[in-house]
Amino acid sequence: MAHVYVTGHRNPDTDTIASAIGYAELKGKLNPEDVYAPARLGDVNAQTRWALDRSGAVEPKLIKHIKLRVKDVMSKEIATVHRNDPLRNVGLAMAKRDISQVPIVDDDGALVGIVTERGLARMYTRESREPSTFAATPVSVGSMVEVLEGELLAGEDKEAGGKLWVISMSVETMGQSMEPGDIVVIGDRPDGQRRAIELGAGVLVVSNGIRPEEDVIELGRQKGTTVVLSPLDSYVTSRMIQLSVPCWEIMAEDPLTVDPDELITDITDRVMEVHYRAAIAVDGDGKPLGIVTRTDLLNPEPRRVLLVDHAERGQSVPGVEEAQVVEILDHHHIGDVQTRTPIPATFDPVGSTATLVVERYRENGLEPTQATAGMLLAAVLSDTVVLNSPTTTERDHEVVRYLEGFLGVEAEKFGMEMFEASSDVSDLTPEEIVDRDLKEYGSDSGERMSVSQIETVGTGLLERKEELMGALEKVRQQNGYLFAALMVTDIIGQGTELLCVGECAAVERAFDTKAEDSVINLPGVMSRKKQVAPQLLAAF
Structure with missing residues (x-):
């Protein structure tokens, strides 16, 4: 199942938000096996907020980038073992899941350590020629019985901390090495079993599944020796007893942890520095959420994104050059977003991207939800300035007529409201x-510029001209723009006052008119896409 973010441009307007919502909904209906999630790249403006509230649509999730994060590549089906569980449980988890490291947790489920294949191997290779001892790492009888899948025949669960013996010697020589409290593994040898108990064995483990005689069991009760029956042979029984020690005895403390939202580029070096080549993703309480290994970091699948209402890298989600762009649906000019493979890409000169979304619903014989339809109507009316913009086409009119009937509203009244x-x-x-509605443009010569737009009812906003000029200059300097401009578009007067800072002579040439006090009067100009941006880009 693929997860695809559907997102418009930065500084989102109503068309970009509505198109993301509408196209994600449609793609989800057409491809139910995949997840299409609408997203936004910034705060919604007042107009879009009105549309969301009026329609009842859910505001898309804010994403800051589309770069790969730990949670995008980590294994979420993580096996954990409690710190007091026998080490055998770690081995079983490794074998069952074909993994080489297991996080160890405490009673609260918080991470306290890690056991690795290397740690298990070192436990065996460090053994000496002396008998194994549990003096420093006592093992519980309960853990022994669990690991052996055996049976407790006499005595009680207790800690055993002596040496471990597998008896193959004669009864006469047993007492030369054994000490009280030791753990003794012996087969079907009643005399040897009795001798071990008489010598004070702490635990007697009878192997091969052959139940000892009742007098042996009774003798164990009398002498305080715990008697356990193991279904395994003596050698395997001894090895399994060694795996009965609690995990905390050999776990590595302070394992490498990462936040699930960290970028994989920021953790790769750290993962490569630890011998187990892995990091554990934890939540705010330190509880494991997943594990990311060196293998996960090698050629990971990029995140998927579908672009609506734009195709410029400068306007798109940060990291788009690292992502897999699966489709572009736009009503602007062809941008500079590059893809690794051929993809469906639509650049269709209609009044809004929402128009294209609605057309695709109808082509597929589907209908949007009421909430989505309300957002799409708001988007078409916003981008076409209630169908008054010169970018408006007959297709936009047709879509508005369809949505009017679908929603039972009057479009002009809806738009003016x-x-x-x-x-x-x-x-x-x-x-x-x-x-809030700033778009960046680039020329063939590498110059960058910005054009913001705000639609108003009347020209009262120009009373704040000096403040707005100061804000434009700040934007220009911070981003190194050749110039920064703001279109104050009066939807009633159907014209624009263009405020400009920076190298504005080129703007004056583009419109063949002089600025008066840094303001260029553009009667009849309503569309940034069709009437302003092309003029400016042609001037360079």
Whole structure:
């Protein structure tokens, strides 16, 4: 199952948000095996907020980038073992899942250590010629019985801390080496079993599944020796007893941990530095969420993204050059986003991307939800300025007529209500006004420029001209733009006052008109896409 983010441009407007919502919904209906999630690249503006509230649509999730994160590549089906569990449980988890490291947790489920294949191997290779001893790492009888899948015949669960013996010697020589409290593994040898108990064995483990005689069991009870029956042979029984020690005895403390939202490029070096070549992703409480290994970091699948209402890298989600772009649906000019493989890409000169989305619903015989339809109507009316923009086509009119009937509303009344509700920007700072619908453009010569736009009812906003000019200059300097401009578009007067800072002579040439006090009057100009951007780009 693929997960695809559907996102518009930065500084999102109503068309970019509605198109993301609408196209994600449609793609999900057409491809139910995949997940299409609408996303946004910034805060929604007042107009879009009105549309969301009016329609009841859910605001898309904010994403800051599309770069690969730990949680995109980590294994989420993580096996953990409690610190007091026998080491055998770690081995079983490794074998069952074909993994080479297991996180160890405490009673609260928080990470306290890690056991690796290397750690298990070192435990065996460090053994000497002396008998194994549990003096420093006592093992519980309960863990022994669990690991052996055996049976407790006499005595109780207790800690055993002596040496481990596998008896092959004669009864007469047993007492030369054994000490009270030792763990003795012996087969079907009643005399040897009795001798071990008499010598004070702490635990007697009878192997091969052959139950000892009742007098041996009774003798164990009398002498305080715990008697365990193992279904395994003596050699395997002894090895399994060694795996009965609690995990905390050999675990490595302070394993490498990472945050699930960290970029994989930021953790790769750290993962390569630890011998087990892995990191454990933990939540805020230190509980394991997943594990990422060196293998996961080699040629990982990039995140998938579907672009709507734009095709410029400068306007797109950060990291788009690292992502797998699966489709582009736009009504602007062809941008500079590059893809690794051929993809469906639509650049269709209609009034809004929402128009293209609605057309695709109808082509597939599907209908949007009421909430999505409300957002799509708001988007078409916003981008076409209630069908008054010169970018408006007959296809936009047809889509609006369809949505009017579908929603049972009057489009012109709906649109004017939307613009009136969102045209009051008195509570916004000049920086917010400039940034909320800003688009960056680049020329063939490498020059960059920005054009912001705000639609108003009337020209009252120009009373704040000096503040707005200051905000434009700040944007220009921070980004190294040749110039920064703001279109103050009056939807009633159907014209634009263009505020400009920087190298504005080129802007004056583009429109063959002089600025008056840094403001260029552009009567009849409503569209940034069709009437402003092409003129500016042609001037360079």
